[in-house]
Amino acid sequence: MSALNRLQLTDFRSYAALEMVLDDRPVVLFGANGAGKTNILEAISFLAPGRGMRRVAMDVPVRHDCQSGVWALHAVLSCGEDEPFALGTGLDPQKRARRVRIDGQNTKTGALADLLRLVWLTPAQDRLFAGPRGARLRFFDRLVLSLHPLHGRVSTAYERAMRDRQRLLDEGNADPAWLDACEQQMAEAGVKIMRARADTITHLQDEIDAREASAFPQADLTLEALYDDAPKADAPDCVDALTSIFAAARSRDAMAGRALCGPHKANLQVLWRAKTMPAALSSTGEQKALLIGLTLAHARAVAAAKDTPAPLVLLDEACAHLDKDRRAALIDEVCAMQGQGWLTGTDRALFDAFGDRAQFFEVRDSVVKCA
Ligand SMILES: Nc1ncnc2c1ncn2[C@@H]1O[C@H](COP(=O)(O)OP(=O)(O)OP(=O)(O)O)[C@@H](O)[C@H]1O
Ligand SMILES: [Mg+2]
Structure with a gap:
């Protein structure tokens, strides 16, 4: 206790x-x-x-x-x-x-x-399912953090490498070796991020699945990658695959002024299982019930984790x-x-x-x- x-x-x-x-x-x-x-x-x-x-x-x-x-x-x-x-x-x-x-x-x-x-739920999260993707990913990353305490540091390393790469792309004529180095760092941190997230989804889903008769609706969780050819988190060559994706996206990212591919482009999708309906289409009270169900599943997953x-x-x-x-x-x-x-x-x-x-x-x- x-x-x-x-x-x-x-x-x-x-x-x-x-x-x-x-x-x-x-x-x-x-x-x-x-x-x-x-x-x-x-x-x-x-x-x-x-x-x-x-x-x-x-x-x-x-x-x-x-x-x-x-x-x-x-x-x-x-x-x-x-x-x-x-x-x-x-x-x-x-x-x-x-x-x-x-x-x-x-x-x-x-x-x-x-x-x-700590696990928390605030009224500001009430619009989580229908609100912006970034807020939902931030919410989810906090869940990841409580199961994987290094997730915060790894995410910071990923973002720093992504910013450094973008600065080089924005300046133009960057030494490809510098870009390679940034992309390697992004890919290494990115794969850790993807694996921690995938592991968290598995643990959350296990806890949700274990409570069939709960007053809180069961959700199906998926993390969708919003870019083409995204590697699977458990693929052995995931770092190399991400590095190649970043290298191939250089000119596009230079034009866009930001990185268009990578683990930061992920979307947490929550489905109301019994209704096979996206959580965003549920009523206010239903969304709250789903969110509480998710929060309680998260609390149980953290409590069940070894040495936590x-x-x-x-x-x-x-x-x-x-x-x-x-x-x-x-x-x-x-x-x-x-x-x-x-x-x-x-x-x-x-x-x-x-x-x-x-x-x-x-x-x-x-x-x-x-x-
Ligand atoms: N830095 C601060 N210094 C002094 N008072 C503050 C500060 N920040 C917030 N407050 C005040 O704290 C008060 C209590 O806020 P709080 O959010 O805890 O209320 P609450 O009991 O949760 O209310 P509600 O039921 O509306 O959510 C508010 O009146 C707010 O103006
Ligand atoms: Mg309050």
């Missing part, structure tokens, strides 16, 4: 100071619009490497008008039998970057991923569009998870099905009271 047993915030968003003492049960935060519920989930999301669930720069969450100009989060994380860990993160006053401490020692952000994983801590699951407004039966099913799933769930909603009654299986907090004007 992974759970936060203490959470302290200083000058984070609307919170000058917040302290919550918690047991291992799921946490329900309820209160009016603007009360400060999502801010708490966002703070927790900074316990994962990256820019948090609102995808902002490190200095953005600093509380307006605060004297210090920095924010901080401290948490106590329990993980089953082990001694609890003291985690700290926040804005470093000198470097204007992120600071991470584990048990009082400064460490790299990546070290957080060894201790805890069970993820904390942050569900912001997840109950908003759900009917009573689906709400109850979600609550049962959250109670069965190996990682603590954090749920928000405007109304306590949305969470009645928890009974005493959760700890309830009322949030009002950024004051949090045990309820």
Whole structure:
């Protein structure tokens, strides 16, 4: 079981100071619009490497008008039998970057991923299926990252090599050896990206397939390559095949001003299995149910992965569009998870099905009271 047993915030968003003492049960935060519920989930999301669930720069969450100009989060994380860990993160006053401490020692952000994983779902993702392809791929890459912690670094290497290559193409008359080198780097990183994504699809699909009778609809996931002759991720000569594709695309990419082929040109397709219908054509509530089903499958896949801590699951407004039966099913799933769930909603009654299986907090004007 992974759970936060203490959470302290200083000058984070609307919170000058917040302290919550918690047991291992799921946490329900309820209160009016603007009360400060999502801010708490966002703070927790900074316990994962990256820019948090609102995808902002490190200095953005600093509380307006605060004297210090920095924010901080401290948490106590329990993980089953082990001694609890003291985690700290926040804005470093000198470097204007992120600071991470584990048990009082400064460490790299990546070290957080060894201790805890996070899975989150926010209302901003409600239009995921019908929205732009890039946002869907970003969403999916975050799922990949929690199963393959190096995916972020590899993706950065791929993008850097792609930018370097494009600069050479834009300048014209580039030494082909330089282009070769960039394309080799792109292909090596690209194949790692493709394999991590393919592996993630397999794990997600296994978890989805294992729940035939769930209240959440089963989805069929595919990752479509949006360029011709894309190699299969498991092909032994995949690096060579990608290198050739990049080399053949030079003049086209030079004219377009961007790379038109490669793993960045991928589209996550989600099909509602029982209706054999694209998720984008489903109703608002149906899309939400599919998205929650996918998120829960993801949480189970991370929990089942070898040597991976069970993820904390942050569900912001997840109950908003759900009917009573689906709400109850979600609550049962959250109670069965190996990682603590954090749920928000405007109304306590949305969470009645928890009974005493959760700890309830009322949030009002950024004051949090045990309820
Ligand atoms: N940097 C900041 N400094 C101070 N206050 C902030 C900062 N950023 C956001 N806020 C405020 O925090 C308040 C609470 O926001 P939050 O998103 O947590 O509300 P919420 O309870 O989730 O509401 P809703 O139910 O509408 O989603 C908002 O009124 C917002 O203006
Ligand atoms: Mg909110």
